[in-house]
Amino acid sequence: MATNILMPALSPTMEEGKLAKWHVHEGDEVHSGDILAEIETDKATMEFEAVDEGKIGKILVPEGTEGVKVNQPIAVLLGDGESAGAAPPTDISAAMASIKDAVHAEAKPAASKAAKPEAKAETTAKPKTNGHAQADAPPTAQRIFASPLARRMAAQAGVDLSSVHGSGPRGRIVKSDIQSASSFVARKRAPQDDAGVRHPEAPAQRATKDVSPLPDARLFYAKDSFEEIPHDSMRKAIAKRLTSAKTLIPHYYLTIDCDIDRLLEARARLNEKSPKGEGAYKLSVNDFIVKAAALALIRVPEVNASWTDTAILRHKHADVGVAVALDFGLITPIVFNAEEKGLAAISNEVKSLAERARNKKLKPQEYEGGGFSISNLGMFGIRDFTAVINPPQAAILAVGAGESRAIVRDGKVETATIMTVTMSCDHRVIDGATGARFLQAFKSFIEEPAAMLL
Numbered sequence: 001m002a003t004n005i006l007m008p009a010l011s012p013t014m015e016e017g018k019l020a021k022w023h024v025h026e027g028d029e030v031h032s033g034d035i036l037a038e039i040e041t042d043k044a045t046m047e048f049e050a051v052d053e054g055k056i057g058k059i060l061v062p063e064g065t066e067g068v069k070v071n072q073p074i075a076v077l078l079g080d081g082e083s084a085g086a087a088p089p090t091d092i093s094a095a096m097a098s099i100k101d102a103v104h105a106e107a108k109p110a111a112s113k114a115a116k117p118e119a120k121a122e123t124t125a126k127p128k129t130n131g132h133a134q135a136d137a138p139p140t141a142q143r144i145f146a147s148p149l150a151r152r153m154a155a156q157a158g159v160d161l162s163s164v165h166g167s168g169p170r171g172r173i174v175k176s177d178i179q180s181a182s183s184f185v186a187r188k189r190a191p192q193d194d195a196g197v198r199h200p201e202a203p204a205q206r207a208t209k210d211v212s213p214l215p216d217a218r219l220f221y222a223k224d225s226f227e228e229i230p231h232d233s234m235r236k237a238i239a240k241r242l243t244s245a246k247t248l249i250p251h252y253y254l255t256i257d258c259d260i261d262r263l264l265e266a267r268a269r270l271n272e273k274s275p276k277g278e279g280a281y282k283l284s285v286n287d288f289i290v291k292a293a294a295l296a297l298i299r300v301p302e303v304n305a306s307w308t309d310t311a312i313l314r315h316k317h318a319d320v321g322v323a324v325a326l327d328f329g330l331i332t333p334i335v336f337n338a339e340e341k342g343l344a345a346i347s348n349e350v351k352s353l354a355e356r357a358r359n360k361k362l363k364p365q366e367y368e369g370g371g372f373s374i375s376n377l378g379m380f381g382i383r384d385f386t387a388v389i390n391p392p393q394a395a396i397l398a399v400g401a402g403e404s405r406a407i408v409r410d411g412k413v414e415t416a417t418i419m420t421v422t423m424s425c426d427h428r429v430i431d432g433a434t435g436a437r438f439l440q441a442f443k444s445f446i447e448e449p450a451a452m453l454l
Contacts (some may be wrong), residue, residue: 042237294338
């Protein structure tokens with residue numbers, strides 16, 4: 001039977017993507033695991049593998065197409081002995097027309113046989129399959145086909161995959177099926193005795209209900225006075241995500257100055273002793289900052305947390321994101337378990353992540369999640385600034401340039417290299433005193449680098 005190949009969801013937050021390149025052509029034979037196409041999300045370009053075997057009957061979405069919605073048909077896969085004419089309808093209107101024809105065709109014989117109780121019994125005995133969990137479905141020993149993302153979402157939501165009707169190719173369970181099933185399960189579990197209670201609006205509804213959209217900027221300028229640069233998928237994602245973060249997260253800011261003279265001396269000594277060839281490293285100030293932030297997160301674990309509507313998630317490891325500026329946007333790859341890694345390992349990992357980020361080769365698990373982020377603009381000469389929190393994290397550290405300033409020590413005016421850092425905090429998770437304790441711990445590690453070895 002001919003089946004549609006659907007646009008995959010390559011990350012939990014993906015809603016659409018760009019079909020960057022096809023690796024197959026119409027008429028090609030494909031097997032499970034073959035690379036079909038390259039899909040470009042807002043952050044990375046990933047390979048899309050075939051799930052089933054067959055022959056490519058028709059390519060519906062040409063390469064280079066942007067804004068392809070998840071679960072939209074992008075190609076048709078034909079079974080053994082099938083021709084392109086056997087392909088299922090892909091146009092929505094054609095599909096709806098065929099469905100209506102089928103309904104009318106079934107309705108006519110059903111009306112003529114309405115007097116037969118057997119037919120009525122058979123009709124009413126068929127279970128409805130609407131994508132929701134089937135509570136009374138009998139268990140089956142057959143293999144369950146589901147995407148890795150769907151399996152992970154099902155495990156988190158407590159949904160039994162055997163009770164979910166898959167809407168993907170050949171009944172494969174995909175993301176949308178789990179979303180429907182989990183909402184169905186949630187409704188079943190909800191108390192039924194509060195029908196008259198008015199529930200509070202969701203945060204996103206509260207945030208946008210009374211806010212008028214901004215006028216189009218083009219209304220204020222002459223048509224020949226500007227050049228229009230269309231938004232790409234990354235710029236759209238940045239705008240949507242950070243607008244939500246700034247609107248829904250109650251930010252507040254804490255600033256502290258750090259003397260980095262000892263850090264600079266330690267960095268110079270360590271770089272001088274770097275081996276040649278394998279194992280070589282070149283430490284940056286940012287590598288020390290990542291390590292100091294990781295150790296401060298372990299010392300003040302209340303900062304290493306995320307907000308949910310029912311609980312605060314306290315993270316067990318210091319997974320520190322490092323903001324990387326790209327020609328086409330911004331991405332924050334994560335150094336996982338940074339508290340357990342040495343400076344050389346952190347340095348080499350950050351360089352590798354940044355290089356792959358610029359080539360859009362990062363995997364979603366390398367930049368999604370994390371417990372804390374660092375944004376460093378010191379190399380541009382920025383003295384201090386504030387950064388927007390990157391959800392689901394509860395804090396981000398904005399790092400300025402180290403510069404010579406006059407300070408007072410023991411009643412004497414001296415010069416020192418001072419670096420100003422400002423932490424943006426989510427007040428739902430981090431109280432002011434907690435944020436201050438974190439910055440004290442961070443400052444102690446920065447000003448005495450040897451303390452990172454304790």
